[in-house]
Amino acid sequence: MAYNFLVVDDSPIIRSVVAKCLTMSGLEIGDIFEASNGRAALDVLDDNWVDMVFADLNMPEMDGREMIQEMVDNQMIDNIPVVVISSERNEDVLKWLSSVGVSGFINKPFKPEKMKSVVDKLLGNQE
Amino acid sequence: MESNLNSELLFETLSEVLEDAAFIFTEVADESLQFNSDILKSSIHYNGQEDGILSLAVDKITAKTVAANLLGIEPSDEDAEEKSVEAVSEILNIVCGVFLERWLGGQNHCRLGIPSTVSLTAAEEMAALNSSRCNAILEDEEGNRIDIFVSGN
Numbered sequence: 001m002a003y004n005f006l007v008v009d010d011s012p013i014i015r016s017v018v019a020k021c022l023t024m025s026g027l028e029i030g031d032i033f034e035a036s037n038g039r040a041a042l043d044v045l046d047d048n049w050v051d052m053v054f055a056d057l058n059m060p061e062m063d064g065r066e067m068i069q070e071m072v073d074n075q076m077i078d079n080i081p082v083v084v085i086s087s088e089r090n091e092d093v094l095k096w097l098s099s100v101g102v103s104g105f106i107n108k109p110f111k112p113e114k115m116k117s118v119v120d121k122l123l124g125n126q127e
Numbered sequence: 128m129e130s131n132l133n134s135e136l137l138f139e140t141l142s143e144v145l146e147d148a149a150f151i152f153t154e155v156a157d158e159s160l161q162f163n164s165d166i167l168k169s170s171i172h173y174n175g176q177e178d179g180i181l182s183l184a185v186d187k188i189t190a191k192t193v194a195a196n197l198l199g200i201e202p203s204d205e206d207a208e209e210k211s212v213e214a215v216s217e218i219l220n221i222v223c224g225v226f227l228e229r230w231l232g233g234q235n236h237c238r239l240g241i242p243s244t245v246s247l248t249a250a251e252e253m254a255a256l257n258s259s260r261c262n263a264i265l266e267d268e269e270g271n272r273i274d275i276f277v278s279g280n
Contacts (some may be wrong), residue, residue, distance in 0.1 A: 011213055011216070011220075012210070012212050012213065013194065013197055013198060013210050013217055014217055016198055017197060017198070020198075020199065021140065045174060046243070047251055056144060057198070057238070058220075058239055058241055059241075060241060085222050086224070087223060087224030087225075088238065088239050089222045089224050089228045089233065089235065090175065090223055090235065090236055090237060091233075091234040091235065091236060092236055093224055105177035107224065108148075108220070108221040108224065109147045109221050121189050
């Protein structure tokens with residue numbers, strides 16, 4: 001089964017790195033959608049089937065926190081796993097992410113193996 | 128574990144992130160080392176239990192190498208030059224998260240802003256470095272200078 005991913009980050013370079021890590025992970029990949037902020041990500045989710053979202057927190061226009069809150073409040077997309085990839089290690093943010101049911105958190109810098117293990121765990125591909 | 132703000136902390140943090148994320152190996156440099164080309168300085172604001180700005184200054188050659196290594200392409204690739212500003216911003220963003228955790232502890236309450244990057248002359252960079260609260264000067268294996276410094280409170 002091929003999985004569709006959405007990568008949300010204002011940095012095209014990080015979107016490329018995440019997409020590359022996913023491609024290298026050995027998972028069967030369908031589409032990897034990209035969005036540069038939370039608003040654009042919600043538009044992608046409106047129009048496409050996505051199995052998992054990778055999102056940064058600090059982005060212009062609509063940041064990751066607002067995007068996650070909108071996802072939580074929308075029954076059409078509230079069950080899509082969200083993994084936050086961020087440099088921020090703020091305890092308050094981590095507590096909030098956990099309280100709204102964010103599925104995973106990956107600190108930057110990250111290695112492809114870390115991403116694969118998170119995806120495997122959340123999509124039930126553990127060997 | 129909390130540490131004091133000092134040059135060693137800045138050096139170790141930047142050095143490790145550059146090595147892990149961009150495969151660039153560095154050592155402490157003498158302040159007499161000059162930048163080899165025009166300079167890009169990226170700055171990020173953090174606030175919470177501490178409030179300040181962390182800045183990273185590299186020459187454009189190093190910026191291109193950072194972009195190339197992040198993307199897994201050759202430094203001569205057009206994309207490396209195009210993405211060099213963004214690459215420096217992203218490395219600084221990563222460094223800032225690690226730096227705050229090491230400086231203030233794993234339970235810090237600082238939030239990060241969005242990095243901004245500008246071009247500087249060597250004189251402008253020296254002035255910024257000299258007015259900083261704490262700084263470290265590194266060089267990569269090619270002898271390119273890299274500055275990191277904290278300013279603000």
